[in-house]
Amino acid sequence: MSTRTKGAVLIADGLGDRPVAELDGRTPLEAADTPYLDRVAAEGECGQMDPIAPGVRPGSDTAHLAILGYDPFKVYTGRGPFEALGIGMDVQRGDICFRCNFATIEGELTLTSDGKFTGAKVADRRAQRISEGTHDLAEAVNGMTVEDVTCYVKESVEHRAALVLRGPGLGADVSDVDPHDADAPPHGAEGKDESSRKTARIANQFVLRSWEALKDHPVNQQRVADGKLPANIVMPRGAGIAPHLEAFAERYGVPGACIVETGLIAGIGRYLEMTVPEVPGATGGMDTDELALARAVVEMLADHDFVLCNLKAPDLGGHDSDVRGKMVGAQKFDNLVAAVLDGAADEVHVAITADHATPISFGDHSGDTVPIAICGPNVRPDSVRSFGERAVVAGGLARIRGSDIMPILTNLMGVQEKFGA
């Protein structure tokens, strides 16, 4: 009797908002013309969602982890791995990940046999907040091999970068190389157990060799010629081990795909071994082709039981406090939802929601609830007729959390194991 159906969670990044005076107290979503979002609300079951927990301000990473059913309070320990994912690095379980600075040291760095740095001191922990040339500097040290460990480096914004160590027998209980003070030498990393001592040894060698590779690098030669401090060393801190997260298909017994625009969320999807295809035309900007995203969702639903899709545009308007831009983002989401409803089979359960609010008045992620609506053959339609922050309050879902979405959806899809007899 029980029939399996498929499910999709369509996420308008940062869509939630607060009343805006120039919209006569409406939110951008309430003011925007979004007939297909309203259709999902009218045909489905609605409510409010706390992406993490009531009032908690989510990151995009923690919100998506929660929505996919991985408790961020448990798995989001040590930011290294998710920071590396966030700048688009490949991170695998067991990798040791560090946050790093490109920094300036003065002197001739040497590493003693007992793992201490001497001969040089930190002149600027941020190399004068270097903002150009860091891609080339990262490339100069990326892929280095130390013993049987490969060191991957990628630049982030300004002087920031991430280091991923991949190899056997590495631990994460390692102190920082970054001394967190100028005028001190880099600290030799120390490990608290055997595997972490190996990590410390590798990290120290990596740091020494980063100095050797960067001190005369053309980018730095130019900086010195321009009267700037050279970014002549990479200093790691905040080691964390990439956590063991059960793969999505293992956890839910069905294959899943992610159609997303940002490296961070794509990284989470890949980490969970979901299918994460490239979508031509998905720019992550206001000019993104939302219909291309919708087509990818429909295509993925052909051979995946579950698809998560994230449209970045609404969040941009929120961060810029741009009311019209945010309304355009909401309308682009409406276009996306329309195309998914049009292209996907009738029996697919479609949830529409946001990963967090990014209120116009705040310009950053907030801990307000976001609206959610789920339509499909197995829901109990409620009295709500439009999709907005306040309209959904009367809905049958009442107030749920991001971590409730997957149980609710797999229940509707008929693919969840019973707990008990």
Place this chain on the structure above:
Amino acid sequence: MSTRTKGAVLIADGLGDRPVAELDGRTPLEAADTPYLDRVAAEGECGQMDPIAPGVRPGSDTAHLAILGYDPFKVYTGRGPFEALGIGMDVQRGDICFRCNFATIEGELTLTSDGKFTGAKVADRRAQRISEGTHDLAEAVNGMTVEDVTCYVKESVEHRAALVLRGPGLGADVSDVDPHDADAPPHGAEGKDESSRKTARIANQFVLRSWEALKDHPVNQQRVADGKLPANIVMPRGAGIAPHLEAFAERYGVPGACIVETGLIAGIGRYLEMTVPEVPGATGGMDTDELALARAVVEMLADHDFVLCNLKAPDLGGHDSDVRGKMVGAQKFDNLVAAVLDGAADEVHVAITADHATPISFGDHSGDTVPIAICGPNVRPDSVRSFGERAVVAGGLARIRGSDIMPILTNLMGVQEKFGA
């Protein structure tokens, strides 16, 4: 000033449902004529309940544990004890419980002094899914004593059975006797610590003696004469220790009773040392005498502060996808509630709800919310006027969990200790 009242939770098993096309999109509960359920809703406070957690598909066992205030995520580890309870066995704290198969072995089984089986191999782990005669086979080995341990055996469906070991100093960290493969000898159970090694020794002796008792049993002589494989051994697996659950009266400070129709829930009630009387006329079927159940509730309320009652009938219609049957089940629940309201004192707080949904369209337990309403002198009546999955959405209880019922009820009853000063 504070006056104590009593409380009852009346549970319509599997009552929750989804819209049914032949009922014009209403659920069976919404379509059934249930004036007394509506009276409770109108006079009381209503809401939705997730028996376990949003979206999670409950078993009857896990749902009742949660409703009685015992977190199934903590106590429902290792299915052995609840499986044994589920087939109506007496299980006591500290008992070691196994799931078992009646199986077929070929050869002359011997047990070496170091606990290994030799001389015989498994020919069929399920004895051709034997379906008849297992009660007699179980009786032939039930009650056996090995050292100072008593071995209780009861048949379940087909080739399945449960084994309960009761005696001093037993542990549960024991490997399976069932080799999970044909053509292998039974595995000698092994224990990981001293108490578990005792369990392993007892289990191995039990297995050897089960073969001695069953190999020439009349049921098996007949099977062989009919050209079938004999069910000549009991092979245990999945050991679990019956958890320490605080008795109901200890936890809540008041005596409680269970008026239920199924062995599994009766077993949970007995396990919590609640009063679990036999109710003549309670069949667990559609022909059950719901008024006899109601009378038993009223009688138990005379000397118990709390009574839980479960009417099985609505669940049967759900499992059979029988719309009319499920509506009859809802009406029987209405009769039961009417008789309790009529018979019990006015100051009793009565909660009506379900342990889970068993939707017509799904034919099994689902993770949808179920409606709940509580009436009595201390509730704050809300605007809801009828008892249905969607009518209760607007109610004052909003969306609660099964584990919230006992705190809410003992609060209304005025029997709960204050947390803090």
